[in-house]
Each structure stands twice: as structure tokens, then as C-alpha cells.
Amino acid sequence: MIDLPAPKQDVLDRRDAVYEGLRAILPARGVITDPARLKPYETDGLSSYRQMPFAVVLPETTEQVAAVLRFCHQNGVRVVPRGAGTSLSGGALPLADAVVVGMMRMNRILEANYGDRYAVVQAGVTNLGITKAVEADGFFYAPDPSSQLACMIGGNIGMNSGGAHCLKYGVTANNVLGITLVTIEGEIVKLGGTHLDTAGYDWLGLAIGSEGQLGIATEIIVRILRAPEGTRAMLAAFRANEVAGACVDAIIGSGIIPVALEFMDRPAIHACEAFAHAGYPLDAEAMLIIEVEGSVAEQDALLGRIKEICAQFDPISLKVSQSDEESAAIWKGRKGAFGAIGRISPDYLCMDGTIPTSTLPRVLHRIGEMSAQYGLQVANIFHAGDGNLHPLIMFDANNADSMHKAEAFGADILRLCVEVGGCLTGEHGVGVEKRDLMGVQFTDTELDQQRRIKTAFDPDWLLNTAKVFPLSDTIPRAA
Amino acid sequence: MIAPDEEEGFAVAIRAAAAAREPLAIEGLGSKSGFLRPIQVADTLSTRNFSGIPLHAPKELIVTVRAGTTLAALEAKLAEAGQHLIAEPPHYGFLDARAQTVGGIVATNLSGPRRVAWGAMRDHVLGIRAVTGRGELIRSGGRVLKNVTGLDLCKLFAGSYGTLGVMTEVTLKVLPAPEATGTVLLRGLDPHDAVEALSAALGSPYSVSGAAYLPQEAAMALGFERPVTIARIEDFAESVTYRLDRLCALLHRFGIVEKLATEASRTLWRAVRDGEALPVQPADAIWRVSVQPSYGPSVLRKAQDAGMFGYLDWGGGLVFLTGPATVEAHAAVMAAARRAKGTWWLMRAPEPLRRSVDVAPPEPEALAAIRRRVVASFDPAGILNPGRLFAA
Numbered sequence: 001m002i003d004l005p006a007p008k009q010d011v012l013d014r015r016d017a018v019y020e021g022l023r024a025i026l027p028a029r030g031v032i033t034d035p036a037r038l039k040p041y042e043t044d045g046l047s048s049y050r051q052m053p054f055a056v057v058l059p060e061t062t063e064q065v066a067a068v069l070r071f072c073h074q075n076g077v078r079v080v081p082r083g084a085g086t087s088l089s090g091g092a093l094p095l096a097d098a099v100v101v102g103m104m105r106m107n108r109i110l111e112a113n114y115g116d117r118y119a120v121v122q123a124g125v126t127n128l129g130i131t132k133a134v135e136a137d138g139f140f141y142a143p144d145p146s147s148q149l150a151c152m153i154g155g156n157i158g159m160n161s162g163g164a165h166c167l168k169y170g171v172t173a174n175n176v177l178g179i180t181l182v183t184i185e186g187e188i189v190k191l192g193g194t195h196l197d198t199a200g201y202d203w204l205g206l207a208i209g210s211e212g213q214l215g216i217a218t219e220i221i222v223r224i225l226r227a228p229e230g231t232r233a234m235l236a237a238f239r240a241n242e243v244a245g246a247c248v249d250a251i252i253g254s255g256i257i258p259v260a261l262e263f264m265d266r267p268a269i270h271a272c273e274a275f276a277h278a279g280y281p282l283d284a285e286a287m288l289i290i291e292v293e294g295s296v297a298e299q300d301a302l303l304g305r306i307k308e309i310c311a312q313f314d315p316i317s318l319k320v321s322q323s324d325e326e327s328a329a330i331w332k333g334r335k336g337a338f339g340a341i342g343r344i345s346p347d348y349l350c351m352d353g354t355i356p357t358s359t360l361p362r363v364l365h366r367i368g369e370m371s372a373q374y375g376l377q378v379a380n381i382f383h384a385g386d387g388n389l390h391p392l393i394m395f396d397a398n399n400a401d402s403m404h405k406a407e408a409f410g411a412d413i414l415r416l417c418v419e420v421g422g423c424l425t426g427e428h429g430v431g432v433e434k435r436d437l438m439g440v441q442f443t444d445t446e447l448d449q450q451r452r453i454k455t456a457f458d459p460d461w462l463l464n465t466a467k468v469f470p471l472s473d474t475i476p477r478a479a
Numbered sequence: 480m481i482a483p484d485e486e487e488g489f490a491v492a493i494r495a496a497a498a499a500r501e502p503l504a505i506e507g508l509g510s511k512s513g514f515l516r517p518i519q520v521a522d523t524l525s526t527r528n529f530s531g532i533p534l535h536a537p538k539e540l541i542v543t544v545r546a547g548t549t550l551a552a553l554e555a556k557l558a559e560a561g562q563h564l565i566a567e568p569p570h571y572g573f574l575d576a577r578a579q580t581v582g583g584i585v586a587t588n589l590s591g592p593r594r595v596a597w598g599a600m601r602d603h604v605l606g607i608r609a610v611t612g613r614g615e616l617i618r619s620g621g622r623v624l625k626n627v628t629g630l631d632l633c634k635l636f637a638g639s640y641g642t643l644g645v646m647t648e649v650t651l652k653v654l655p656a657p658e659a660t661g662t663v664l665l666r667g668l669d670p671h672d673a674v675e676a677l678s679a680a681l682g683s684p685y686s687v688s689g690a691a692y693l694p695q696e697a698a699m700a701l702g703f704e705r706p707v708t709i710a711r712i713e714d715f716a717e718s719v720t721y722r723l724d725r726l727c728a729l730l731h732r733f734g735i736v737e738k739l740a741t742e743a744s745r746t747l748w749r750a751v752r753d754g755e756a757l758p759v760q761p762a763d764a765i766w767r768v769s770v771q772p773s774y775g776p777s778v779l780r781k782a783q784d785a786g787m788f789g790y791l792d793w794g795g796g797l798v799f800l801t802g803p804a805t806v807e808a809h810a811a812v813m814a815a816a817r818r819a820k821g822t823w824w825l826m827r828a829p830e831p832l833r834r835s836v837d838v839a840p841p842e843p844e845a846l847a848a849i850r851r852r853v854v855a856s857f858d859p860a861g862i863l864n865p866g867r868l869f870a871a
């Protein structure tokens with residue numbers, strides 16, 4: 001278990017008074033203090049870390065969020081913002097002295113404007129919920145994390161989440177026009193709006209991906225896009241990682257940017273095939289799933305070009321889907337990857353570094369060596385177009401040694417990502433998981449500057465304490 | 480003027496200025512020194528001698544550029560590899576210098592017509608190196624397309640007009656330039672119908688990458704006789720052909736739809752991008768108003784009523800205006816933008832006007848207080864372009 005800061009004794013000592021204060025702000029159903037009902041909040045998607053919260057509150061309006069934060073600020077109480085709790089980096093992990101502010105009751109879609117192509121939604125609306133609300137009119141919300149059925153747009157704002165289709169459409173930050181942010185002082189500020197560019201500083205850009213360090217987003221204005229006429233996938237399998245990597249380069253070099261370009265290595269192919277029976281080639285070392293959009297004729301033309309390129313790399317198999325059903329089958333294995341790994345290993349860690357795509361063969365080779373060294377299996381899934389690598393490290397959380405090794409293996413992979421020119425996290429966020437590795441990517445000077453910005457928003461460091469920044473530095477620093 | 484040719488030179492100059500509490504004007508080639516609020520400074524620190532392109536990895540869709548590199552030089556380099564800048568930054572004809580730097584384009588977050596579909600300059604800044612007002616070198620982001628490690632200072636620096644630090648190097652996402660482009664054109668619409676037509680085009684599945692409306696004067700400046708409404712497709716040749724046909728069918732109800740092929744289309748959009756449709760006089764002011772697209776026509780009409788000229792880009796969402804540099808004209812723009820729930824910049828104007836009015840909407844006090852603390856955290860002595868964006 002990771003180190004968490006010592007709880008503030010004075011807050012624990014005032015437990016009843018704090019609970020009473022929260023109950024004065026929120027309806028009774030919105031304040032949870034009973035241990036049995038706190039239990040579901042003790043962890044998030046990084047479930048090997050657990051910590052019972054001090055309290056959970058479930059506000060229903062922006063004003064309630066503001067009142068809760070003002071109260072916590074005045075009383076020196078720490079706050080952990082929470083969406084659906086699917087964070088894979090422990091971003092929503094509670095603290096023993098912190099009030100978890102759960103956003104799930106703010107789950108309404110307030111407006112959808114097709115003429116001006118935006119929707120206004122509350123932070124607790126799920127990612128998929130937005131698309132579901134506008135798809136009858138032919139629109140969609142582009143960023144599509146694999147957790148989209150559960151994760152909430154507020155959590156997506158927290159992490160600046162991506163998805164399989166962000167090669168073309170961009171990540172959360174590129175698809176959000178505005179947010180209503182509540183500061184720890186209980187001020188309600190609107191950043192951005194229903195327009196594209198905003199005059200003045202880009203607070204919106206700063207807030208997205210700030211992992212709950214700067215405030216809580218309660219309302220979000222997202223861009224919605226008209227769905228393409230259709231999409232179609234193809235599958236290409238190769239004899240070596242290097243060859244598949246070179247094929248990716250050749251596709252992009254030809255001027256084609258597919259909407260999705262996913263890479264799976266041998267262990268990932270095997271695990272997914274055993275789980276989903278998607279018809280993946282088991283003799284391949286590496287496999288690509290490539291998706292294009294447009295009319296049927298356009299899909300044919302693009303897939304034709306891509307197929308020609310793939311053919312130059314001596315593929316083991318090339319399969320162009322002929323129907324929506326076949327496309328779905330090709331995606332089925334990839335989309336079920338986490339479940340597939342979950343079936344062959346009691347636990348797994350999903351890493352999330354990004355690397356320059358040209359270094360893929362070298363990085364996969366090194367990960368293979370480390371896997372042998374640590375004696376832990378790893379399967380690699382890779383957003384090949386944008387360099388975001390997801391090694392899934394398999395281990396047993398009931399075995400302390402295995403868990404310790406998995407963490408060390410993961411940290412080594414992330415160091416490698418930085419060493420080859422990449423970064424610690426492409427879309428899952430730093431959270432608690434990677435906070436102590438921040439020094440691998442940033443100098444103290446750089447971290448100090450980020451901390452000063454945090455202090456400008458949250459002078460007492462009450463918001464999501466012990467995340468993002470190395471633990472030793474979570475005490476407030478002078479601005 | 481101090482114009483270092485090494486990164487360390489920026490740190491030395493800034494540390495000296497901070498110690499002496501002597502403000503610096505931060506600029507590239509000074510092409511936008513007439514934008515926003517005027518500043519009182521002891522000296523100028525320019526990136527103009529710090530240029531070059533240390534890294535272009537076309538297959539990784541990235542380019543790393545020293546801040547003083549000219550936009551034209553970068554575009555030429557990308558073109559050699561068949562690539563382009565996604566946000567299509569403008570080369571305005573009314574700038575104070577003919578060339579502009581890449582650092583300046585990022586620092587002002589200026590984007591062209593493609594912004595409506597593919598994002599602004601700030602959306603494609605993957606990494607920066609900058610020297611802050613403390614004289615410290617910091618990096619944010621990196622050279623990879625996906626990166627959420629730490630706070631995103633790339634976006635904060637984009638559009639900060641040199642008030643937080645001097646960017647010495649930026650890494651940008653780039654894309655293959657389209658094989659072909661084409662435009663559909665409707666003549667004679669009023670602004671309201673025009674924006675409705677553009678919304679239909681942008682709300683179609685055909686990936687429209689430019690959507691503008693030129694009212695009478697603006698259209699005439701570009702050689703048309705009547706107002707024109709234009710929507711662009713950029714893609715592979717066969718897709719452009721197909722999609723233009725589909726748009727013609729879709730927009731048929733607004734009138735006769737004409738098509739422009741690749742070359743004519745490129746020339747027209749370059750003019751739209753560069754503000755050539757605006758009859759700018761040296762003594763005039765220029766405003767940009769950003770609103771939700773359907774409010775563009777009302778802002779345009781109010782501005783026209785107050786004696787201004789303008790046109791609409793970004794499907795109606797960007798109102799580009801020029802007119803007399805008077806407090807009254809400025810008040811009319813602010814009022815129209817406010818009523819449209821939008822935002823605005825007094826981009827360029829003679830100094831007296833820029834000195835006496837807000838050049839961007841004042842922030843609510845809670846945000847202004849945070850802004851002062853954040854700016855001070857980068858530049859405690861207040862020496863980098865002080866007051867360029869906000870007076871206090």
C-alpha cells in the first residue's frame with residue numbers, strides 16, 4: 001500500500017462537528033458517515049489501494065458543492081473529488097481525514113444544441129450518457145475511454161481522458177468548450193463558454209487534466225460532433241513487433257490518419273482471443289486494428305490504400321471487415337482486453353506511458369527483458385498512432401512479494417518511457433500511483449512552478465492532497 | 480533590444496531585469512506589438528535570433544521549433560514533407576512586421592478557418608520550454624501526442640501574450656496536408672440564412688473544415704459582387720469530389736450552390752484566413768469576437784449599425800471586425816458580445832484607445848484574484864509584458 005499523509009488529528013477530533021456542518025448544508029440523503037455505506041468508496045479503479053474515507057457527500061447542485069467546499073476550507077478539512085471512481089491511477093483514492101465529494105447525483109443533461117454543436121451536462125453524467133442523449137439526432141461526443149459506460153464527464157475532465165479514437169478527434173481537452181469550476185473557497189467561476197476561443201488566460205486548458213487539484217467541475221459544455229456516415233475496421237497481423245511498427249509508420253507516412261490504430265502484442269492477442277473468440281491470428285507476434293470512416297465508397301478507397309501498404313510488410317493475415325458485424329467482431333477482443341487479462345491473472349496493473357512511436361520495437365524488447373527479470377507476465381496494448389502504451393502487468397495482490405514486484409516493474413517501464421523521450425502518463429493521470437515518479441520527468445524547478453499554481457488555487461492544499469505531487473511536498477509552499 | 484541566440488541568454492536577461500525591477504517587452508519580430516494593451520518597458524527581449532527546427536518527425540506527427548523561427552519558414556519545412564499546421568494560423572496583412580515568429584503565434588493563440596473543425600493553436604501545442612519571470616527554465620508537456628503528466632502549462636502559455644515567461648521552444652502536432660480541397664459557395668444570403676447554411680454544413684457527416692460568411696463589402700474586397708457563404712472540404716481527391724456533391728444537395732434549399740476546385744478554394748481560404756476581406760485603415764481598430772455561431776449575425780449587425788465592417792468565420796462563431804478606433808465603437812462591440820454571451824479582444828488599435836479601455840472582458844473578481852496569484856507565481860517582479868492583457 002502506498003504512503004498517505006498522516007490524517008489531520010484536529011479534523012478527526014472534530015468529527016461530529018464536521019458531520020453536523022455537512023448535514024446543515026446537504027439533505028440527509030447526501031451525507032454518508034456510516035462505515036458500511038462508506039465502504040464502496042474506499043477504492044477506485046486501482047483497487048489494490050484502499051482507504052476508508054472520513055465522509056462522503058453527494059451534492060445535487062453547484063451551490064451545494066460550493067457550500068461544501070467553503071465549509072471544508074473554513075474548517076481545514078481535506079476534500080477528494082470523485083466521479084465514478086474508475087481512475088486507474090488512484091486519483092479518487094480517499095484519505096482518512098477527507099470528505100469525498102461524489103458527483104453522481106449531478107447527472108442531468110441540461111441542453112443539447114445541434115445548430116451550434118454543443119451540449120451542457122452536469123459532471124456526473126457518464127461519458128457514454130452524452131453520446132446516448134444526442135445519437136438519435138446523429139451526433140456524438142468524441143472522446144471514448146474504454147470505461148465510457150461508467151466513467152463520468154467530471155472524471156474525464158479530472159484526467160483529460162482519451163480513448164481509442166483520439167488519434168483523429170483529440171482528447172477531452174480538445175472537446176470541451178467550458179466548465180463551471182467551484183474553487184476550494186466556494187467561489188463559482190465559469191471558464192470558457194459556448195464559443196470556441198476565450199479571451200484572456202486559458203484557465204479551461206489548465207483545469208482540464210488537473211486531477212481535482214484546482215477545483216471541482218460541476219457543469220461542462222462539451223462539443224458534440226455529427227457522426228460519420230459509417231465506420232469500418234480491418235485487422236492486420238505480422239511476424240514481429242518491428243514489422244507492425246514499420247507498417248504503422250508507413251500508413252501515417254502515406255497521409256492517412258485512421259480514426260483508430262490499435263496495436264496488440266502476442267500475449268495480448270492470445271489473452272483476448274481466449275476471452276472473446278474474435279478470430280485473432282494466434283501465430284502472429286503483433287496485430288493492428290485499423291478503423292476508417294466515411295461513406296461505403298470512401299471506406300473502400302481508404303481500406304484499399306491501407307491494405308496495399310500492409311501487404312508490403314509480409315502480413316500473416318489481412319482481414320477487411322465487410323459489415324458492421326465483422327467490424328464489431330474485430331473490436332470485440334480489443335475492447336474486452338481488461339476482462340481477458342482479468343481471466344488469466346488474479347490481478348493486473350495497467351500502465352499508461354507514452355513513447356515516441358519510432359521507439360516501439362526497442363521499448364517492447366526492453367519490457368520483454370524486464371518481464372523475464374521480474375518473473376511477471378505482461379501483455380501490451382498500444383494506441384499505435386499516438387504512442388500511448390498500455391502494458392498490463394499480471395500479478396497476485398494476495399502475495400505481497402508479487403505486488404511489490406509488479407509495482408517496481410511498472411515504475412521501470414515508466415522510467416523507460418521517459419528515457420526514450422516520452423512521458424509517465426498519456427491518459428490515466430498521475431494520481432497516487434505515479435506521484436513519486438514525477439521527479440523522473442520533471443526537475444524540482446518545474447515541479448515547484450506547478451506547485452505554486454496549485455497554491456494559487458488552493459492555498460491550504462486541501463484539494464486531493466497526496467496526489468500528483470510527490471508526497472513529501474504536499475505541505476503548502478509559499479507562492 | 481536583447482536578442483539572445485542561446486537559451487541561457489533569455490534566463491540571464493530576465494534575471495537581470497527582475498533584479499533591477501525593469502520591465503521587458505517580450506516579442507518575436509514585433510508583428511503584434513500593436514495588439515492588446517500598450518506596455519511601459521525599459522527594454523525589449525526578442526526571440527528573433529533563436530531560431531531553427533531541431534526535430535521534425537513526420538511519421539510521429541510532431542515538429543519541435545525554436546520560438547524565433549518564422550512561421551513561413553516552419554510552413555515551408557513542413558510542406559517539404561507534405562504536412563501542415565493544423566490550426567492554419569493567419570498571416571494577417573495588417574501586422575506591424577511582415578514576418579511573424581512561431582513563438583508569437585503560440586503566445587497569441589491565433590488560429591485560422593480550420594479551427595472550427597480541428598482545434599485552435601493551443602490544441603496542438605504538445606510541449607514547451609520557457610524561461611519564467613524568475614529566470615528559471617521550465618518544460619511542460621513533451622514531444623509525444625498524448626501526455627497528461629502534471630498541470631498543462633502548454634495551454635496556459637498559449638494565449639498568455641508573453642506575460643508568464645518567454646517560450647524558447649515549442650513542439651507542435653502536425654498533420655499530412657490534404658491531397659485536395661474544394662469549396663461550396665452560395666451567393667446573396669443574409670447573415671442569418673448564411674449561418675443556418677453553415678450550421679447545416681458543419682452539422683453534416685462530411686467533415687467541413689472551413690465555414691465563413693462574407694457580407695457585401697467583405698465579398699467585394701475578394702472580387703465577388705454579392706455576399707458569399709462558403710464551406711470547405713479538405714481530404715483525398717475522391718472524398719472531396721464526393722463530399723462536395725453531398726454538400727450541394729444538402730445546401731440546395733438555400734439557393735444555387737456553386738463549387739470551387741482545389742486552387743480557387745485555396746486562394747479564397749487564404750484570404751479569409753489572413754483578414755484580407757477587411758478594409759483596414761491604419762488608424763482603425765480591429766476586434767475579434769468569439770460567440771456561439773448562431774449569435775454571430777446579431778453581433779455583426781450591431782457592429783455594422785455602429786459603422787464597422789466585418790465578416791464571419793468559424794461557422795458564425797468568429798466575428799472579425801474593423802472600424803473607427805473610438806470609445807463608442809468599442810463600447811458597441813463589447814455590448815454586442817456581452818449580449819451574445821461571447822468573448823472579445825480589442826486586437827489592434829492606436830495606442831490611446833488601447834490604453835484607456837479593457838482589451839479583453841474583465842474577469843469576475845474571484846478569477847481575477849486567482850489570476851494575479853498565478854501570474855505572480857511565474858513573474859513575481861512583474862517584469863514580463865506587464866499589463867498586456869489586464870491593467871491590474
Ligand SMILES: Cc1cc2nc3c(=O)[nH]c(=O)nc-3n(C[C@H](O)[C@H](O)[C@H](O)COP(=O)(O)OP(=O)(O)OC[C@H]3O[C@@H](n4cnc5c(N)ncnc54)[C@H](O)[C@@H]3O)c2cc1C
Pocket residue numbers: 044045080081082083084085086087088090091092103123144145146147150151152153154155156157158159160161162163164211212213215216217218338427428464
Ligand atoms: C476498464 C477501464 C478502462 C479504462 N479505459 C480508459 C481509456 O480508454 N482511456 C482513459 O483515458 N482512461 C481510461 N480509464 C481510466 C478512467 O476511466 C478515466 O480516468 C476516467 O476519466 C475516470 O472517470 P471517473 O468518473 O471514474 O473519475 P474518478 O475515477 O472518480 O476520478 C478521476 C479523477 O478526477 C477527479 N475528479 C472526478 N470528478 C471531478 C470533478 N467533477 N471535478 C474535478 N475533479 C474531478 C478525481 O479526484 C480523480 O483525481 C479506464 C478505466 C477502467 C477501469
